[in-house]
Amino acid sequence: IAGITQAPTSQILAAGRRMTLRCTQDMRHNAMYWYRQDLGLGLRLIHYSNTAGTTGKGEVPDGYSVSRANTDDFPLTLASAVPSQTSVYFCASRRDFYTGELFFGEGSRLTVL
Amino acid sequence: QQQVKQSPQSLIVQKGGISIINCAYENTAFDYFPWYQQFPGKGPALLIAIRPDVSEKKEGRFTISFNKSAKQFSLHIMDSQPGDSATYFCAPWEETSGSRLTFGEGTQLTVNP
Numbered sequence: 721i722a723g724i725t726q727a728p729t730s731q732i733l734a735a736g737r738r739m740t741l742r743c744t745q746d747m748r749h750n751a752m753y754w755y756r757q758d759l760g761l762g763l764r765l766i767h768y769s770n771t772a773g774t775t776g777k778g779e780v781p782d783g784y785s786v787s788r789a790n791t792d793d794f795p796l797t798l799a800s801a802v803p804s805q806t807s808v809y810f811c812a813s814r815r816d817f818y819t820g821e822l823f824f825g826e827g828s829r830l831t832v833l
Numbered sequence: 834q835q836q837v838k839q840s841p842q843s844l845i846v847q848k849g850g851i852s853i854i855n856c857a858y859e860n861t862a863f864d865y866f867p868w869y870q871q872f873p874g875k876g877p878a879l880l881i882a883i884r885p886d887v888s889e890k891k892e893g894r895f896t897i898s899f900n901k902s903a904k905q906f907s908l909h910i911m912d913s914q915p916g917d918s919a920t921y922f923c924a925p926w927e928e929t930s931g932s933r934l935t936f937g938e939g940t941q942l943t944v945n946p
Binding site for chain 1 (some may be wrong): 839842865867869874875876877878879880922924926928934936937938939
């Protein structure tokens with residue numbers, strides 16, 4: 721089934737540890753995004769990539785980094801996790817820079833203690 | 834600057850009733866106006882979207898009404914069903930600057946049987 725796969729589904733992490741959330745899509749979409757979702761704050765954009773080899777900062781990029789070595793994969797790394805990064809993280813993609821529909825993965829729930 | 838304001842934050846409706854969720858925006862350059870639906874434990878998914886050349890779009894029980902002069906658009910769910918219980922997000926944006934994807938804070942809809 722075509723779509724976006726995120727891993728892990730959930731993770732508990734000690735503060736200060738490094739963590740990479742994985743995201744893979746098989747739709748050959750050019751644009752990919754990472755959002756975090758917190759109660760009462762909706763979805764906030766962390767980083768995005770409009771095409772392989774390029775990335776950009778979103779609304780809340782501090783403490784996070786991304787890479788886009790190929791079309792399919794867009795990992796999100798927390799270099800040194802802090803409790804405020806406890807959240808549900810969603811990876812999303814869309815066909816290209818100009819079309820509207822976003823396709824989301826099922827999310828990764830991260831708890832930083 | 835808050836570009837998107839969604840209301841209400843939560844809504845309880847009886848089965849068969851009409852659910853109305855509103856989204857007000859500030860950026861007059863927005864040219865794509867979607868609503869996303871999110872069930873618990875899942876990622877958001879596009880429900881219905883409108884472009885500013887029309888004032889209303891209907892898909893089954895779901896209707897978007899768009900008021901360009903008031904800079905707002907709304908989602909109407911007719912004959913609401915318990916299966917419609919979910920969180921709804923508006924996410925207006927400029928398609929030519931896809932990186933600026935701004936979601937509303939979300940409306941949690943509960944439809945009682």
